[in-house]
Amino acid sequence: MLLTLSLTSLLCQADNSAAQLAYRNAVTPPPPDWNGPVFQLSDAYPTTPPATCDSQQCPWLGYPASLFQTTFGKDGVPQWDATWNSYIQSILSYIREGQSDDLNNAQGFNTQVDGKTRWYSVPWMAYDPTSGREFIHGLTNERTAVLSDFHGSRRNLHGLGANPHTLVGATDSQARFETWAVAYYNDVGAYSLGQAWDQQGNPRFGDYQGVPAQSGMPFATGTVVVKLLFSSASPKDVPYLHGSPQWQADRHVEKDNQFYCERQPQPVHLVQMDVAVVNPQSPTRWVFGTFAYNGDLGGKNVWENLSPVGLQWGMDPWTFPAVPKSASIRARQSVLNRDNLNVRAEHFGCEGRLAGPVDNKLSSCLSCHGGAYANKAGNSFFSGAFSPPIFGFDGLCEQYSQDNSNYFQTLTFPMQPAGGEYGQLLNLDTSLQLQIALQQWSYFQRDKVPQACVDPSS
Template sequence: MKRTLFALACIFAANTALADNAKTEAYRDAAIPAPKDWQGPRFSLSHNYPKQQPAPCTAAECPWLAIDLNMQTDFSAAGVPSWEKNSVYNQYIMSILNYVKQGQTLDLNNAEGLKTQVDGKDKWFHIPWMAFDQHTGREFVHGLTNERTAVISDFYGEERQGLHGLPNAKSGAQAGFETWAVGMYNNYGGYTIGQSWSKKGTPNIETINGVTSTKGMPFMQGTVVVKFLFTTATPTDVPYLTGSPTWQADRHIETNNKFSCERKVQEVRLVQVDVAVVDERSPSRWVYGTFAYIIGPGKTVWDNLQPVGLQWGMDPWTFPAVPKAESIAPRQSVLNESISAFEHFGCNGRLAGPVDNKLSSCMSCHGGAFANTAGNTFATGAYGPPIFGFPGICEQYSQDNVEYFQTIQFPQGYTGGNYPDAMNLDTSLQMQIALQEWSLFKAKGKAAAACEVK
């Protein structure tokens, strides 16, 4: 009897320690803490999520919802959307940017960074568990995480080298530029995050009407997501980044055009700003947009953010989701082709940002945000859709491309009947990463193994 009680006590103590550690890991500010003598900015995770569901967003607070953006597909020749400076597309994306910049500094300076409080109230929130990975997780200065490494052709492209050539660019065709980014959700999105994660740092997964997902899903209308992306490229490499906000980041050290696992505080520059909103008029429930920083006559940084385009679906009738002979021009992406510096866009006229994968698109990538319902598959291997690409992406008509470029919305499963046990996370790749890190913690008690040199 005593041995049984002792065993139960040990199990209870182990579970308590696991829960305490989960809370610490989930809500920590940075993967690697700042040195004791650090005198610069320090990132603080915003996780005081709203406990009450916000009232429906009004047109005064969410003006884009009042803009007559017709997202019904018109297959006639007149149905191909066209970007103009005074078009509803431009009005729509600029209304989102105006919402984002409320309460922020005009120069987005390094000392103040991004403010999560506006007018004394919490406005912006972060997703937990993104400081667990020691290699790519949040750094301590501004909470940036390591994303896709871009190459110089992402910034100018061979086909337009004569117009936007960069003669002083870093030598070597494969020379890479790391991307570091921080994303935030407004109070509408913050409510869903708070429902999805307990204060102990564990996910709240529930099944309602046969649909399994994290609690609070899907994100409600009024949700705004914004992500600021910074690059290690300099104005010497990419001249149109001149004047771009320069921040400090505890990022990887580069030697001979290769990035090591070791970090130190170095400069990064704003290159791209992504926005996304829930708009029930959209066939995906979401509208994604992106801006590129390009030096210009604007008085503030915000004035020099030029819209690249909008996307509300994946254009499943456009190559490579259909054969080239059947393909038509995209109807669910609209691109600003008058942008003043090179922009590579995405796969066959779909939307992608300056440092994004030109063979994908914003929604094709985010549409693959799924997680295993048990929360454990991440630790043992493949878990779901090929978010970041696969052999032959955007190059040929194939079943993989058919599935990758299909418009879906929560709570639909991934197309093609693949990954039947995966739950839809309503396009949130950050939520997916959080569940991935939680599952690794649950399985091993620590993050993945040491990093690999890129």
């Protein structure tokens, strides 16, 4: 409780202007005696529209549109083959440029490539004291994982609580692990970020072909997003994480099988890397992919131990539970690497759709990100439902229902959510970070100061 009060005191004493809160590096700065890495927000967004990204710079754009016409293997499932592996590896090669072979803690993720800034951050991600950016690597707190997420069993797949750092809803064994992640947009996507937010930390709004939108939307062809996800699980807990990059994160302290507001620098291990690219040949304009770290691959470096889990370019609206089982056909807008993973199929999503190791296995990457919407008023996040329930709902993936049918509809910018129950929303072109940023900005408009973290009740 003393540390929580101290944090509240710091927040009250800080410069609480929109600009300061939007563009600050972390929820709290490092202590005076800290001598480790310190995260610096990358927010010098390009001010001119990005040049066209050709297939030499963005080789994934050089593949024919026929690639998205699924090929089925002898077992009747979409076939992961050398072409798909080449596709996702071309994205990984682009991301790897300028990075260390071991992604070590001292260097972290480099935003500079060949002396130029390639990778940029989204503002407002350090506003919330509960889950906002920590000061070492800019990681934010996400879904709490349980041991079965790494080792099997389909219990406790929601893993959601009232706050990300609490363990409310966890029904697995006592082994529970925090997830901390950091994401970046490349320079093409960052132009949109700079259009979406002004230098005073306020959102800009406009329209896209007559449809209300946040300025800068949609993201242009050539946009690349990378997200590194770390877990408090260690190789002792999950043996195939041996050799995984160990970073320090100023994360929540665990006591009595619960995570508290108090933060301390503690180790986390890379468990997953997500990628996403804008590709106009995809029916959603986006292709999402994910890698699982697997030290058993025996690669020469970290990058060679990132095993592709799969790729996804649609939500499979004709596959259960979006339709009844009697009308369902196999998912065909995801292709999953079922053969090359030593970390088993619990890493896949709902009914053959794509999800990563520490994701909700009843969901899918695009079903979740496709629900990135905001109310056009920009200030209604705290009153009622403001967007589809992207992080889970009763019956998700378990039975045919209208909720599941809406959730697994393939949406493209600037379409509205399926179901027609949310009014006129702003489509944020799959960016959950922009959704969080608008949410935090709206809380700032209401409160003028971040609300202090609250410890779980005893």
